[in-house]
Amino acid sequence: MPQNEHIELHRKRHGYRLDHHEKKRKKESREAHERSHKARKLIGLKAKLYHKQRHAEKIQMKKTIKMHEQRKTKQKNDDKTPEGAVPAYLLDREGQSRAKVLSNMIKQKRKEKAGKWEVPLPKVRAQGETEVLKVIRTGKRQKKAWKRMVTKVCFVGDGFTRKPPKYERFIRPMGLRFKKAHVTHPELKATFCLPILGVKKNPSSPLYTTLGVITKGTVIEVNVSELGLVTQGGKVVWGKYAQVTNNPENDGCINAVLLV
Amino acid sequence: MALYNFKKIMVVPTAKEFIDITLSKTQRKTPTVIHKHYQIHRIRHFYMRKVKFTQQNYHDRLTQILTDFPKLDDIHPFYADLMNVLYDKDHYKLALGQINIAKNLIDNVAKDYVRLMKYGDSLYRCKQLKRAALGRMCTILKRQKSSLEYLEQVRQHLSRLPTIDPNTRTLLLCGYPNVGKSSFINKVTRADVDVQPYAFTTKSLFVGHMDYRYLRWQVVDTPGILDHPLEDRNTIEMQAITALAHLRAAVLYVMDVSEQCGHTLQEQLELFNNIRPLFANKPLIIVANKCDVKKITELSEENQKIFADLSVEGIPVIETSTLTEEGVMQVKTEACDRLLAHRVDTKMKGKKVHDVLNRLHLAMPTKRDEKERPPFIPEGALTRRKAMEVDAPKRKLERDLEMELGDDYILDLQKYWDLMNDDEKQDKIPEVWEGHNIADYIDPDIMKKLQELEKEEELKERAGEYDSDDESEDEEMQEIRVLAKQIREKKQLMVVESKEKDVHGPRMPRTATKVRARTLEKEMGNLGLDMNDKDGSHYAQQARRSRSIAKKRKREASAPPTSKTRSQSASLSIRGELTSNSQKGMNRQGKKGEADRHVFDLKPKHLLAGKRKSGTTDRR
Numbered sequence: 120m121p122q123n124e125h126i127e128l129h130r131k132r133h134g135y136r137l138d139h140h141e142k143k144r145k146k147e148s149r150e151a152h153e154r155s156h157k158a159r160k161l162i163g164l165k166a167k168l169y170h171k172q173r174h175a176e177k178i179q180m181k182k183t184i185k186m187h188e189q190r191k192t193k194q195k196n197d198d199k200t201p202e203g204a205v206p207a208y209l210l211d212r213e214g215q216s217r218a219k220v221l222s223n224m225i226k227q228k229r230k231e232k233a234g235k236w237e238v239p240l241p242k243v244r245a246q247g248e249t250e251v252l253k254v255i256r257t258g259k260r261q262k263k264a265w266k267r268m269v270t271k272v273c274f275v276g277d278g279f280t281r282k283p284p285k286y287e288r289f290i291r292p293m294g295l296r297f298k299k300a301h302v303t304h305p306e307l308k309a310t311f312c313l314p315i316l317g318v319k320k321n322p323s324s325p326l327y328t329t330l331g332v333i334t335k336g337t338v339i340e341v342n343v344s345e346l347g348l349v350t351q352g353g354k355v356v357w358g359k360y361a362q363v364t365n366n367p368e369n370d371g372c373i374n375a376v377l378l379v
Numbered sequence: 380m381a382l383y384n385f386k387k388i389m390v391v392p393t394a395k396e397f398i399d400i401t402l403s404k405t406q407r408k409t410p411t412v413i414h415k416h417y418q419i420h421r422i423r424h425f426y427m428r429k430v431k432f433t434q435q436n437y438h439d440r441l442t443q444i445l446t447d448f449p450k451l452d453d454i455h456p457f458y459a460d461l462m463n464v465l466y467d468k469d470h471y472k473l474a475l476g477q478i479n480i481a482k483n484l485i486d487n488v489a490k491d492y493v494r495l496m497k498y499g500d501s502l503y504r505c506k507q508l509k510r511a512a513l514g515r516m517c518t519i520l521k522r523q524k525s526s527l528e529y530l531e532q533v534r535q536h537l538s539r540l541p542t543i544d545p546n547t548r549t550l551l552l553c554g555y556p557n558v559g560k561s562s563f564i565n566k567v568t569r570a571d572v573d574v575q576p577y578a579f580t581t582k583s584l585f586v587g588h589m590d591y592r593y594l595r596w597q598v599v600d601t602p603g604i605l606d607h608p609l610e611d612r613n614t615i616e617m618q619a620i621t622a623l624a625h626l627r628a629a630v631l632y633v634m635d636v637s638e639q640c641g642h643t644l645q646e647q648l649e650l651f652n653n654i655r656p657l658f659a660n661k662p663l664i665i666v667a668n669k670c671d672v673k674k675i676t677e678l679s680e681e682n683q684k685i686f687a688d689l690s691v692e693g694i695p696v697i698e699t700s701t702l703t704e705e706g707v708m709q710v711k712t713e714a715c716d717r718l719l720a721h722r723v724d725t726k727m728k729g730k731k732v733h734d735v736l737n738r739l740h741l742a743m744p745t746k747r748d749e750k751e752r753p754p755f756i757p758e759g760a761l762t763r764r765k766a767m768e769v770d771a772p773k774r775k776l777e778r779d780l781e782m783e784l785g786d787d788y789i790l791d792l793q794k795y796w797d798l799m800n801d802d803e804k805q806d807k808i809p810e811v812w813e814g815h816n817i818a819d820y821i822d823p824d825i826m827k828k829l830q831e832l833e834k835e836e837e838l839k840e841r842a843g844e845y846d847s848d849d850e851s852e853d854e855e856m857q858e859i860r861v862l863a864k865q866i867r868e869k870k871q872l873m874v875v876e877s878k879e880k881d882v883h884g885p886r887m888p889r890t891a892t893k894v895r896a897r898t899l900e901k902e903m904g905n906l907g908l909d910m911n912d913k914d915g916s917h918y919a920q921q922a923r924r925s926r927s928i929a930k931k932r933k934r935e936a937s938a939p940p941t942s943k944t945r946s947q948s949a950s951l952s953i954r955g956e957l958t959s960n961s962q963k964g965m966n967r968q969g970k971k972g973e974a975d976r977h978v979f980d981l982k983p984k985h986l987l988a989g990k991r992k993s994g995t996t997d998r999r
Contacts, residue, residue, distance in 0.1 A: 122541040123583045128573055213424060253500070270500060294494050369507035371495050 244337030272367035300373040392847035433491030457625035549628035557640035562701035629718035637672035671700035695834025
């Protein structure tokens with residue numbers, strides 16, 4: 120019964136086949152031919168995937184070759200000049216490097232007063248009513264068309280209870296209700312899964328804001344107690360705004376960027 | 380309790396391969412064509428199917444990995460411990476746990492996205508959702524990269540572990556490195572373990588099998604153990620310790636008398652005392668190896684005392700040399716006997732033995748007289764047995780000669796010939812000489828002998844030795860002979876007659892047609908047979924039996940409603956034949972009968988349906 124390292128033991132005792140090394144060398148040299156044959160004869164989806172992968176490989180190879188080449192030659196080093204170095208005729212002028220330190224709270228208050236928000240996505244495509252709300256026909260002869268169903272992802276609060284079904288005009292299906300969002304901190308470059316507190320503003324229409332519809336560009340408020348942010352006064356920050364950056368109904372998840 | 384086969388665990392693919400395989404499978408095995416204008420439920424179903432298919436594949440493959448790999452709690456503690464030593468139980472369990480988590484996550488993802496897809500109102504939206512779902516599942520798997528690599532390595536190592544049965548008869552070899560354990564197992568079994576002069580040549584457990592007393596025994600070779608506390612032991616030594624701890628085997632502690640292994644006898648004794656607790660409840664034998672270099676009697680006083688002490692304690696010390704093979708068989712028989720006795724003892728003390736013992740009964744025959752009846756052993760057997768015991772070879776065997784001469788050996792059977800001149804033994808014998816075949820003239824007196832033989836034969840014939848014995852035959856035999864002659868003549872006549880007969884058509888054998896009872900009786904009567912007892916004859920009995928069966932069948936089967944059939948069958952039965960004359964003729968000419976009915980398909984659908992109908996198509 121072959122036990123433990125029987126292959127290595129056999130090699131140690133009997134050596135390799137007489138043509139082993141020849142065969143190995145020739146097989147390795149044939150690899151280039153086989154690769155090119157594959158690249159020429161593959162068709163369909165496999166060909167696309169293969170070519171993409173091969174393209175990436177080739178880029179890497181070219182980069183390393185270039186790197187190796189660069190080491191051998193000498194080149195003018197452009198960034199030896201330090202920052203702030205100034206030509207002779209400007210030596211007398213003073214460099215403007217005043218820093219304005221204002222507390223974050225004052226900044227936010229000013230912004231709110233102005234009603235303008237500096238957001239990562241300033242302009243978004245407006246979603247029309249036919250896109251967001253679907254007409255639901257009701258009645259004995261299916262003629263009444265006053266009900267609407269939301270087709271986009273929405274947020275309803277914790278204590279949300281539906282109106283009696285006979286009277287509710289806007290239906291927000293349970294399958295499209297989301298509670299959490301993937302929020303990226305723009306400076307830390309880290310993403311967290313944070314619970315949503317509410318929808319602040321939907322750029323398409325105030326109706327959507329009241330309904331809680333979340334589309335691309337919506338500003339939502341998220342619970343950032345996980346991040347452990349603290350104000351200058353020592354108070355814990357637990358709610359911050361974030362802007363949605365993807366189409367949640369197409370991706371099945373809400374990706375947002377924190378507004379700092 | 381699942382039955383695990385370590386050699387049949389499925390290959391664990393790398394994360395990248397896994398993803399590639401599953402995604403390409405989804406692309407191949409699900410429908411690929413979909414258009415915007417299809418109905419929305421069809422579009423939804425199309426994409427949901429892809430998501431579910433991918434999830435199913437991942438789930439199946441991951442479940443297979445989880446079931447193939449053995450659960451450490453389910454296997455024998457020996458293997459559980461061994462796997463812990465080799466692969467680290469925690470790491471192993473963690474890896475499998477991660478795979479399990481990944482499986483559950485993939486299932487959840489698929490469930491969520493299938494739920495979302497129900498609200499998809501356009502092809503684009505469903506497609507994006509499917510893309511998101513598959514992407515998420517693949518990301519989950521990408522994160523398992525290291526677990527999958529680890530499991531693949533474990534699988535490869537696991538499949539090469541030797542299959543040691545923990546419950547059968549086992550001999551376990553242990554001792555310092557380089558004392559001769561692997562040489563011992565090579566001598567006793569067919570296992571080919573590597574033997575080298577450096578320490579730790581054997582790095583894991585090896586198993587070999589041998590036969591003794593018509594039973595199969597396992598011999599387990601372990602890597603050498605050094606003398607330090609348990610915590611400091613490395614993986615290789617721990618394997619030996621595991622084997623010692625879990626296998627109920629006879630332990631052969633091998634010591635190097637000549638101290639060629641690099642450790643003095645004192646050190647070896649120290650180690651022995653340190654691992655003594657592991658030898659509890661196991662038959663123990665000390666094997667003093669390498670005695671061809673140094674015997675125990677050649678040792679110093681204190682070293683000899685070591686062995687003396689051990690023998691006093693009741694542990695047999697046997698000197699062996701794996702080089703010259705002295706004492707190896709002795710060790711083997713001693714160890715096997717002790718282990719057998721130990722196992723029998725344990726079984727007797729157990730509970731299961733009572734079921735068997737209660738059913739066994741040794742029957743001794745009661746003495747009928749006082750005569751002594753000892754067993755009879757023939758003389759030849761006794762002498763042979765004595766010769767075997769003395770172990771003296773009667774003559775030099777060819778095999779011995781072959782071993783001696785090695786490459787120069789040639790098989791020469793001519794030296795055993797019994798010739799008058801011994802120096803003629805090696806002469807070449809020609810086959811043909813002067814046109815005569817030598818083989819005919821092997822005997823020089825052969826012509827004379829032939830003549831003598833012929834004369835003898837003549838004499839015998841004349842004396843009448845070959846004539847048949849008439850007087851010894853009685854009347855019955857003579858009668859039988861007469862009858863037999865008659866029968867033979869008659870047969871020949873009949874053959875000639877039948878050949879002359881002019882038969883139109885093929886010659887049917889006699890058994891094809893029915894023979895009437897009357898013709899039979901007439902013929903037999905002609906031949907002279909006594910035809911008085913017609914009822915008791917064989918053919919009458921058969922006829923009666925067949926008639927009764929036919930009657931029974933008739934009663935059981937439903938009677939046809941028309942009276943015509945009954946009368947017809949009745950009339951037929953009177954005549955004694957079942958096929959009417961007219962039918963016979965038709966049958967012979969091969970014409971279509973009542974039973975040969977074929978329903979023709981005069982309007983085949985495949986020729987007359989569709990756009991190319993109305994008979995413009997001959998074939999499709």
